[in-house]
Amino acid sequence: MTGTSAMSPLLVALISGGVVLGALTGLLAYVTLLERKFAARMQSRVGPYRVGPHGLLQPIADGVKLLLKEHLVPDAADKGVFNLAPVIFFIPCMLIFASMPFAPGLGVADLNIGVLFFLAVSSMEIVGLFMAGWGSNNKYALISAMRAVNQIISYDLPFVMAALVPVMLAGSMKLSDIATAQQGLWFIAYPVIGQLAFIAFIVAGVAAENRTPFDILEAESELIAGFRVEYSGMKFAFIQLGEYAHVIGTSFLGAALFLGAWAGPGPSWLGPLWFTIKALLVFVLFTWVRWSFLRIKVDQILSISWKLLLPLTLLLLLATAVVIVIRSGAGV
Amino acid sequence: MNGEVLAFWVLAVGLVGSALNVVLSKNLFHSVLWLAAALVGTAGIFIALDAEFLGAVQVLLYAGGVITVVVFAIVVTERLVGERLSQTSRRILGGAVVAVGVLAMVLNVIRRSGIDMPRPEMTADITKWMGISLLTQFLLPFELLGVLLLAGLLAATYFARPEE
Structure with missing residues (x-):
């Protein structure tokens, strides 16, 4: 970014933040269509088709519908908490993109602690979720929020551990450094360790996003829609958008950690495009898992995390450390 | 400002x-x-x-x-x-008095210690140095904390075990 050096850093930050936010909102709207179309294909359906050619205007119609819908607040709800919850839920979900470098030097803030920033900010999501579940004063919503706490605390740990494997291989928590370290070999191609870490990342990611088979907190047959059951209109849209932002953010993180971020054939300005394509691939993987499996039980969810994923990721970390020490020539 | x-x-x-x-x-x-x-x-x-x-x-x-x-x-x-x-x-007043007393004490200590130098510029990567010093200079306290947390974890599992 040579041309921007004359501008004040605050202005640059505002502009790049605005651009990322705008592009992201558009991407998120169309990702919902992608998921619906993909799910429809898997189930031999057509999916959204009526609004615009091949249903391409469906996200816009959805947005208009949600904007115009009435805001309902339950009488017994804790009004302040209920109204604040979608915002508290939405902000961290969008903020996770702040540390994402979309190409060398192109991003809002390429922090030294990029990966940690992502993990820290996305862990704030649970506060908004719990506020929604509690503030609604609805038993379904509250049970859903309690289950969410259970699940998110269980899967935070393996998720962090799986994300730490690329961090260790690259020797940095800065996302652009991790991307540069993969120029020779993407970390997913790293023998054994890479693939196992990627699988652990995907499983923990699906659980962190509360998607099937880990969707006990919005299990429709038991809890209707879980913590968001009382929300309507734009507040519902905020929760929905936040959830998709989290999924896409996790996909971008997966692409940055394991798939070489912006690396790809062609000129370097194609970098952001490659990065987005890879992130969408990871997203499709999440979607594929979601529409292929059945919901599993609470105890199974917890035992997968504590008895399988956590020991596996801990061993992976250990193995990574051993590999690094051996490669650097023992002694240190 | x-x-x-x-x-x-x-x-x-x-x-x-x-x-x-x-x-x-x-x-x-x-x-x-x-x-x-x-x-x-x-x-x-x-x-x-x-x-x-x-x-x-x-x-x-x-x-x-x-x-x-x-x-x-x-x-x-x-x-x-x-x-x-x-x-x-209960006893909001008493609590407030104690809190103000502690605040006055802390402020007094800070004033006497004479910390009025400007904050030094951060040039090095503080995270990196924190990591290195945790695993070199402060390795023993770090490991001790790990053992302490492990003991806590084991105790929690012990108390949470199903009754036989």
Whole structure:
């Protein structure tokens, strides 16, 4: 970014933040269509088709519908908490993109602690979720929020551990450094360790996003829609958008950690495009898992995390450390 | 007044305000949320002081931690739906006097220690140095803490085991 050096850093930050936010909102709207179309294909359906050619205007119609819908607040709800919850839920979900470098030097803030920033900010999501579940004063919503706490605390740990494997291989928590370290070999191609870490990342990611088979907190047959059951209109849209932002953010993180971020054939300005394509691939993987499996039980969810994923990721970390020490020539 | 001082005052006022709300709010759930706000505010102060790592860890650990506290508060009091949990702060006056006394003492110590030099510029990667010194200079305390946490974990599993 040579041309921007004359501008004040605050202005640059505002502009790049605005651009990322705008592009992201558009991407998120169309990702919902992608998921619906993909799910429809898997189930031999057509999916959204009526609004615009091949249903391409469906996200816009959805947005208009949600904007115009009435805001309902339950009488017994804790009004302040209920109204604040979608915002508290939405902000961290969008903020996770702040540390994402979309190409060398192109991003809002390429922090030294990029990966940690992502993990820290996305862990704030649970506060908004719990506020929604509690503030609604609805038993379904509250049970859903309690289950969410259970699940998110269980899967935070393996998720962090799986994300730490690329961090260790690259020797940095800065996302652009991790991307540069993969120029020779993407970390997913790293023998054994890479693939196992990627699988652990995907499983923990699906659980962190509360998607099937880990969707006990919005299990429709038991809890209707879980913590968001009382929300309507734009507040519902905020929760929905936040959830998709989290999924896409996790996909971008997966692409940055394991798939070489912006690396790809062609000129370097194609970098952001490659990065987005890879992130969408990871997203499709999440979607594929979601529409292929059945919901599993609470105890199974917890035992997968504590008895399988956590020991596996801990061993992976250990193995990574051993590999690094051996490669650097023992002694240190 | 530069940006850093402004950020400090905004964060500080927010922090003290939410901390007061933690103890003064009647609704137990609200005070837990104010606690979360106070912890995030603390993270903001860390970040304003260039301790980004500490700030991120603060958010990462306490956001989950605070919510666990809520769950325990609800589970232990066994009122899932219906009646609101209420917090009754007795002896507010005595507590306030003690708090002001402690504040005066801390302020006095800080004033006497004569810390008035400007904050040094951060040039090195503080996270990297923290990692290196944790595994070299402070290895023993670090390992001891690990053992302590492991003991805590084992004790928790022991108490939570199903009755035979």
